Amino acid sequence: MLSRSSIFSFDTLQVRWKVPRGLLTAILLLGVLDCGLSRADWPYRKYPLSFVGTFFSQEEALRNDPVPPGIIILGNSRSEYGLLAREMERFLGLPNGAVLNLSLDGGDHYDNDLFQKRNRQTMKSARLLIYSVDAYQWNDNFPLNERFHHFAGLTDRLNFEPSVPSLFGWFFRTEQKAALYHAIFRQIEKRVVDASHLAGRAVMDDASANQPTSPAPLGPIEDWVSSWYKNFRLSPRREKLLQQIVGRAQEDGQRVLIVQLPFRDEYIHELYRSHASDYAAYERSIGKLHGVDVKFFETASGCGLVPTDFKDWSHLNAVGAEKFTRRWCDWLATHDKDIVSALGTGRR
Amino acid sequence: MLFNTWQFFVFLAVVLALYYSLRTLPQNRMLLVASYFFYGWWDWRFTSLLMISTIFDFHISIAIDNASDQRRRKLLLLVSIAVNFGMLGFFKYFNFFIDSAAHVIQCFGLQPHPPTLRIILPAGISFYTFQTMNYVIDVYRRKMKPTTDFLTYALFVAYFPHLVAGPIIRAEVLLPQLLHKRTVTNNHLSTGGVLILIGLFKKVVIADVLSPDVEQFFAAPHTFSSLLLLKGLYYFSLQIYCDFSGYTDIARGVSRLLGIELPENFNQPYLSRNITEFWRRWHISLSTWLRDYLYIPLGGNRRGRLRTYLNLLITMLLGGLWHGANWTFVVWGFLHGLYLAAHKFQVELHPITASVTQSRLLNVAKVFVTFHLVALTWICFRAPNFSTAFSYLMGILRWHGGFNVLEIASAIWFMAIVLVLDLPQYFSENHTIILRWPWVVRGLAYATMITLIFVTRSNRAIPFIYFQF
Numbered sequence: 001m002l003s004r005s006s007i008f009s010f011d012t013l014q015v016r017w018k019v020p021r022g023l024l025t026a027i028l029l030l031g032v033l034d035c036g037l038s039r040a041d042w043p044y045r046k047y048p049l050s051f052v053g054t055f056f057s058q059e060e061a062l063r064n065d066p067v068p069p070g071i072i073i074l075g076n077s078r079s080e081y082g083l084l085a086r087e088m089e090r091f092l093g094l095p096n097g098a099v100l101n102l103s104l105d106g107g108d109h110y111d112n113d114l115f116q117k118r119n120r121q122t123m124k125s126a127r128l129l130i131y132s133v134d135a136y137q138w139n140d141n142f143p144l145n146e147r148f149h150h151f152a153g154l155t156d157r158l159n160f161e162p163s164v165p166s167l168f169g170w171f172f173r174t175e176q177k178a179a180l181y182h183a184i185f186r187q188i189e190k191r192v193v194d195a196s197h198l199a200g201r202a203v204m205d206d207a208s209a210n211q212p213t214s215p216a217p218l219g220p221i222e223d224w225v226s227s228w229y230k231n232f233r234l235s236p237r238r239e240k241l242l243q244q245i246v247g248r249a250q251e252d253g254q255r256v257l258i259v260q261l262p263f264r265d266e267y268i269h270e271l272y273r274s275h276a277s278d279y280a281a282y283e284r285s286i287g288k289l290h291g292v293d294v295k296f297f298e299t300a301s302g303c304g305l306v307p308t309d310f311k312d313w314s315h316l317n318a319v320g321a322e323k324f325t326r327r328w329c330d331w332l333a334t335h336d337k338d339i340v341s342a343l344g345t346g347r348r
Numbered sequence: 349m350l351f352n353t354w355q356f357f358v359f360l361a362v363v364l365a366l367y368y369s370l371r372t373l374p375q376n377r378m379l380l381v382a383s384y385f386f387y388g389w390w391d392w393r394f395t396s397l398l399m400i401s402t403i404f405d406f407h408i409s410i411a412i413d414n415a416s417d418q419r420r421r422k423l424l425l426l427v428s429i430a431v432n433f434g435m436l437g438f439f440k441y442f443n444f445f446i447d448s449a450a451h452v453i454q455c456f457g458l459q460p461h462p463p464t465l466r467i468i469l470p471a472g473i474s475f476y477t478f479q480t481m482n483y484v485i486d487v488y489r490r491k492m493k494p495t496t497d498f499l500t501y502a503l504f505v506a507y508f509p510h511l512v513a514g515p516i517i518r519a520e521v522l523l524p525q526l527l528h529k530r531t532v533t534n535n536h537l538s539t540g541g542v543l544i545l546i547g548l549f550k551k552v553v554i555a556d557v558l559s560p561d562v563e564q565f566f567a568a569p570h571t572f573s574s575l576l577l578l579k580g581l582y583y584f585s586l587q588i589y590c591d592f593s594g595y596t597d598i599a600r601g602v603s604r605l606l607g608i609e610l611p612e613n614f615n616q617p618y619l620s621r622n623i624t625e626f627w628r629r630w631h632i633s634l635s636t637w638l639r640d641y642l643y644i645p646l647g648g649n650r651r652g653r654l655r656t657y658l659n660l661l662i663t664m665l666l667g668g669l670w671h672g673a674n675w676t677f678v679v680w681g682f683l684h685g686l687y688l689a690a691h692k693f694q695v696e697l698h699p700i701t702a703s704v705t706q707s708r709l710l711n712v713a714k715v716f717v718t719f720h721l722v723a724l725t726w727i728c729f730r731a732p733n734f735s736t737a738f739s740y741l742m743g744i745l746r747w748h749g750g751f752n753v754l755e756i757a758s759a760i761w762f763m764a765i766v767l768v769l770d771l772p773q774y775f776s777e778n779h780t781i782i783l784r785w786p787w788v789v790r791g792l793a794y795a796t797m798i799t800l801i802f803v804t805r806s807n808r809a810i811p812f813i814y815f816q817f
Contacts, residue, residue, distance in 0.1 A: 006371060007370060007371060007374045008369055008370060008371065008374075009369075010368065010369055011531075012367065012368050012370075012529075012530060012531060012532055012607065013368045014531050014532065014533055015534050016534055020538075021787035021790075021791070022783075022787045022790030023794065025787060025790070025791020025794075026790075026791040026792075026795040028791070029791060029792065029795035030795050030799065033795070164354055165354065168354070172802070174799060174802055174803065177803065178803050178804070178805075181799075182803075
């Protein structure tokens with residue numbers, strides 16, 4: 001029966017020491033997996049559509065540019081799809097390769113800061129840095145993406161995402177590699193399916209049957225806006241990253257132009273209705289940057305764009321991108337006439 | 349606190365560290381505090397209900413034991429049943445009965461204005477109510493003497509590994525373990541660890557991965573082809589099994605790390621060859637509770653064939669209602685009652701012969717049929733209402749949309765994973781058979797399971813389905 005004599009005793013645990021071979025094997029395998037796959041870059045180089053893969057392919061594009069770029073665009077998917085580099089060269093009369101769009105899908109200040117740090121030497125040729133911004137890049141509660149989880153060291157994690165899962169992810173990177181592993185599974189699945197003639201046919205039939213006949217319906221505008229502004233809190237740490245990007249560019253003799261691409265009118269109306277103060281805080285933060293030019297496009301109609309120029313509430317489609325790029329070049333040719341003409345005549 | 353969160357594993361590490369350094373009595377006190385902390389993590393207000401139930405049943409069981417007059421004993425038992433089921437009824441079924449009564453009144457052309465209360469269902473109330481009831485009834489039946497050690501009794505009720513989703517443990521199983529000194533050996537650690545790993549794998553890699561798809565299928569069944577609805581049904585069958593048995597595996601594993609053995613609650617139920625066997629393998633602690641405290645007191649099979657069938661129906665119907673305050677659960681229970689009665693009838697007509705039981709192919713066919721019969725009843729269990737259940741069922745029965753095996757391939761893939769887990773356990777009758785595998789295979793299995801748990805886990809831990817019961 002229960003003894004009341006004392007509190008402590010260590011005789012509950014009666015374990016004989018034995019080498020746990022199964023467990024050790026598992027730990028070894030997990031270590032190999034974590035170092036050989038989860039922490040490695042090579043899987044992403046084979047999978048260029050992933051967030052990390054895009055980063056590497058943009059680095060490749062920078063290295064393989066036929067001429068040293070004179071204008072570099074950094075930013076996110078809105079500038080990736082909305083500013084057409086080849087069109088800009090054509091409209092501005094610049095040589096092929098003079099404009100390089102290095103925007104990253106879902107790009108935030110962390111990604112762009114990292115990109116600039118890793119490729120600063122190659123980017124030094126540029127005279128103009130166009131940096132595309134959106135408020136989510138300032139929002140402390142907007143989660144950092146897969147690139148952060150791939151590249152961030154312990155200090156960055158403590159600074160930007162000091163949560164237990166994030167810190168654990170630094171130790172065991174596999175924990176944060178869902179997207180990578182899902183992509184690998186999908187590749188395996190595809191190969192298995194393609195290997196079967198019957199299955200292959202079924203997939204092809206399916207794909208043709210499932211081709212959308214009209215654009216995918218957009219969700220409610222309120223949901224779209226709130227997904228970017230959810231729990232908006234201006235992040236001084238993210239703000240500082242942009243200051244570093246600007247500072248480095250200026251040190252390298254680049255003029256920095258901060259630009260916000262246009263949204264569909266409904267988006268801007270909803271934004272002013274539901275998140276006006278957050279939007280104002282983000283604008284004020286940009287206003288604090290020294291020595292930069294800022295150009296904010298807001299409504300689509302203000303730029304001569306119509307709803308059919310967009311593929312969703314905020315991303316331009318191919319037609320819209322061409323229209324907007326032309327308008328953008330008109331503005332740029334006037335505003336940065338000296339740089340444009342210098343680049344056009346080959347002076348750097 | 350959910351088993352599938354890092355907070356739980358921090359909590360467990362602290363509990364184990366303290367547990368291994370204390371004597372039995374302080375161990376129990378520490379476990380009691382830990383259990384209340386674990387339960388109060390959801391909502392501290394629920395702990396008061398747990399405490400009231402514990403204090404009440406502790407004292408009433410002693411009063412029953414002390415009473416010499418049989419009438420008084422019976423009266424005290426009835427008071428205990430009334431209070432326990434009263435609490436359960438209020439928190440779980442109040443709005444259900446009020447709504448149902450209002451609906452009946454409406455059928456007579458009247459417009460009632462029933463009171464509706466915003467009652468929050470305390471997690472695990474059905475589990476601990478059944479457990480305390482079992483204790484009081486066993487004391488009343490003189491099957492056991494009530495304990496006079498309040499703290500140990502309180503721990504028996506609140507013991508955290510099984511508190512919110514079972515298994516429903518008999519006092520005769522758990523109390524003696526709590527009253528005596530425990531020792532934790534290599535075997536406890538290894539089997540406990542393996543059970544936790546298997547449980548997490550079932551929950552995170554299978555149940556949680558299937559959960560969003562199941563949600564879609566049952567939200568608008570009329571928008572899917574028959575084959576996809578069938579896939580949704582397979583998905584839910586696997587989801588609920590892996591969710592619930594995963595919980596039990598973790599609970600048993602954690603308890604083994606404490607040197608306390610919890611009974612099995614699942615024994616590869618989808619490999620059952622008939623419905624009776626299914627109920628011997630599915631939620632064993634509930635089915636045996638219902639058998640011992642409802643079916644047998646109703647007369648069991650001692651009052652003729654028809655009465656046996658009726659008893660089965662009543663037992664399963666109430667078993668269905670135990671799951672939740674919705675008529676869909678009642679119908680689910682009723683269907684199982686029908687299945688059981690039909691199987692009993694069939695066995696009485698055609699007693700099983702040795703040659704039949706040895707036929708492997710026939711056994712596989714029986715497993716296939718039993719699984720599909722059970723899966724069909726899950727429609728009622730999962731659907732939020734009858735119209736959705738009916739729409740889902742008719743969507744399958746009125747076959748439309750063709751048959752493309754690729755559409756259902758993922759369901760087959762998940763079934764294969766479950767079979768890989770279940771078949772070795774089934775044939776060896778050992779839930780930790782993995783420990784007998786060669787160490788290289790074991791290591792590979794552990795590493796694969798751990799990787800998949802980390803890779804497939806969702807950012808927000810998904811609660812266990814049975815927490816709502």
